[in-house]
Amino acid sequence: MDEQLFKKRLEELAQTAFMNSVYTHTPFLSEREQSLFHEMRQELSFADASLYGGHEDYDRCIVVFGSKEMFGYEGEIPLACAKISPLFKKFAETLTHRDYLGALMNLGIERNQIGDILISDGEAYVFCFRHMAEFLCRELTKVRNTQVETVGVDFKEIHYWQEYSTKDGFVSSPRLDALVGLAFGLSRSKALSLFQSQKVFIRGKMETRNSYQAKPEDVISVRGFGKFRFQELGRETKKGRFHVKLQIYK
Structure with a gap:
């Protein structure tokens, strides 16, 4: 990652939001990228930045520039979630975070288009952008040797308990x-x-x-x-x- 280019991109997104009164957002940021954002947070404060990861204990998140106070209207959080479930639970493999991530990467998806992957009771929840959730629902049918079904769910209604x-x-x-x-x-x-x-x-x-x-x-x-x-x-x-x-x- 070129840190100077990344910081410049943050400045551009903040300026676009401020000058045009429109919400802008980053791709999903790694922890290192989040840290760079925090270093700049004060100088970007004119654009009312907020972080969203889809759940409380996120590792990856997006930064959204803009607020209702700035623009006079509420912006939608541009996040969605795809739920991945085995078609035949009885014959499903025990799949890991690496297995799910590998299946997503095999579809040609860039890592910054995907947030956290949470695994619970043999199913996985993938936080992503709305267009990406739609793509996964169409294209993701297999993880390792396990046939899966992928459906979109409202990330606000996911009841996930961190173990x-x-x-x-x-x-x-x-x-x-x-x-x-x-x-x-x-x-x-x-x-x-x-x-x-x-x-x-x-x-x-x-x-x-x-x-x-x-x-x-x-x-x-x-x-x-x-x-x-x-x-x-x-x-x-x-x-x-x-x-x-x-x-x-x-």
Whole structure:
């Protein structure tokens, strides 16, 4: 990704919205692209930007420029969702996120046209743009060796519950590197290297400060390892350590 070109594109979308009183939006952004947007958010504030991923704990999202306050009318969120279900559940394979993504890429779809893929009870929900949902309903009939049916659903009505495991332990402070180390069983030096290699994000914003004091409800993702929520900061022990609880996303 050319970061300067990406930032220029954000500026163009913001200016178009502001000058023409029309809503504009980006493709689906990766966490790195979201972080670049956050770096520019103040200078783009004239265009009232909002982020949408289709569900609360999104990894990928779009940025929409414009608001009812600016334009005097409500814009529609340009998102849709495609539900992928096996035609014959009894004979269906156990499909992974990689399987579904591979099937989408095999249709010639660019990654920035697709948001998150959520898997629940043998079915998958693909967040995307409306025209892409229509395309998937027509064209996606097979994932690996499993015959599937793809239908459009209202993403606002999806009742998806994120599965997670709970992990607790003691840390010297709620520093981000300590929580990352606890979450994924990493040594202090390994956790530190993840910050140096720009792999740690909080709600889509890159965090390079390993000493950052995390707050309960922060959602932290580490590229190549996974994602977790800092659930609770507990009592301080007599030895000056803190009991913490984390939710590790599955």
